[in-house]
Amino acid sequence: MLTFFVILALLAVLMAIRIPIAFAMGIAGTAGLAVQLGPRPALAVLERTFFDSSSSFILVAIPLFILMAELLTVGGVTKRAIVACQSWIGHVKGGLAMATVAASVILAALVGSSTASTAAMAASAFPEMRAHKYSDRLAAAVVSVGGTLAVVVPPSIVLVVYGVLTETSIGKLFIAGILPGLLTATGLAVVIKIVAHTTDQAPKGDPFVLKKAVKDSRHVVPMVLLMIAVIGAIYGGIASPSEAAALGVMGSLIIVLAQRTLKFEQFNRSVGSSIRATVMIVTIVACSAIFSNYLAFTRITHSLLEFVAATEMSPTLILGIIILALLVMGMFMDQLAILSLAMPLAFPMAMALDYDPVWFGIVVTKTVEIGLLTPPLGLNVYVAAAQTRVPLRTIFSGILPFLAMEIVVLLILLSFPQFTLFLPDLMTR
Secondary structure: OHHHHHHHHHHHHHHHOOHHHHHHHHHHHHHHHHHHHHHHHHHHHHHHHHHHHHHHHHHHHHHHHHHHHHHHHHHHHHOOOOHHHHHHHHOOHHHHHHHHHHHHHHHHHHHHHHHHHHHHHHHHHHHHHHOOOOOHHHHHHHHHHHHHHHOOOOOOHHHHHHHHHHOOOHHHHHHOOOOHHHHHHHHHHHHHHHHHOOOOOOOOOOOOOOOHHHHHOOOOOHHHHHHHHHHHHOOOOOOOOHHHHHHHHHHHHHEEEHHOOHHHHHHHHHHHHHHHHHHHHHHHHHHHHHHHHHHHHHHHHHHHHHHHHOOOOOHHHHHHHHHHHHHHOOOOHHHHHHHHHHHHHHHHHHOOOOOOOHHHHHHHHHHHHHHHOOOOOOHHHHHHHHHHHHHHHHHHHHHHHHHHHHHHHHHHHHHOOHHHHHHHHHHOO
């Protein structure tokens, strides 16, 4: 047990000196294996673990979904989605903010990353809201919380990583994320409507013009149909997540070529960005597997479960402790880093308590996203502040009602697991 705490201290020191979380876990896990088994057996385990974890076929979905998002983004489709949403509902009081939420749902289905979605919305939607006399407090807050939709709305890269780390069906995770994602978006819209009618932070936008709304939407329809096709193929059992991702890449390439919005240099940049992001994610997965192997050899997870059983804590209390820990971690780390660090311990505990792995995955990812909004170091807020130049204190104050709504959504997911599992259960019938 002393060795385990030494390895944990090593991991903490490596993260404190800003070593990337993947390398920190890999170094700490390797050191722990060397102490536990000896140098040569540790290298043998290291070689097998790194190969097995990085050669999993399901990882193919990651670069494909990222490439799909990159192609649609550089092709200008995401900007058109924002314009289309604003044309339809931007005329009502608070409409531009609600249009930003609607566009965030579409963007979430493309980008798959919370911080990336927040940055994109801050660069495009925030100036529009400011031009229509929205308060910086509300506009920047909407941009920040809209990014949280990217973690749950499929095809979420975070859910793919969770599925790989825990060997949970990624197809079921995608389908399970649909209703929670829509519930979150609805909750955000309700808060915006309340703020708009009780304060002067959200005036009306431009008058509604049907012809303009239809015109602005025509370039977005193919993208929406593509999203439906990708998720529908998974839901109907026609394609695996990796095959659906390949369909998405082909469809997105056809869309941007047909609309003549993609240049060769942009295509090269999209491929390069996809490769860099994929290498980072696969490295996190592989190094997390090394650390998980160290935990398996130390039997620390088994000892922790025995301790929990001896204390006779209720499953609800244990789940509450896990959620609290994830919220705290979310204040300081990216969601992928949190998953790689927490799941080797938290997931076996949840399974020992007979929680559904798909439901637990949605709860975990939603919890992590809430942590990215909470002060003092909510990463989404920092991203929005850097893009919009709005003071952090102003954004945090604007986020409070949305944060309360996010907690309500999380409590609903915790209290009614069937809400999350309804659509995945239909897949197995």
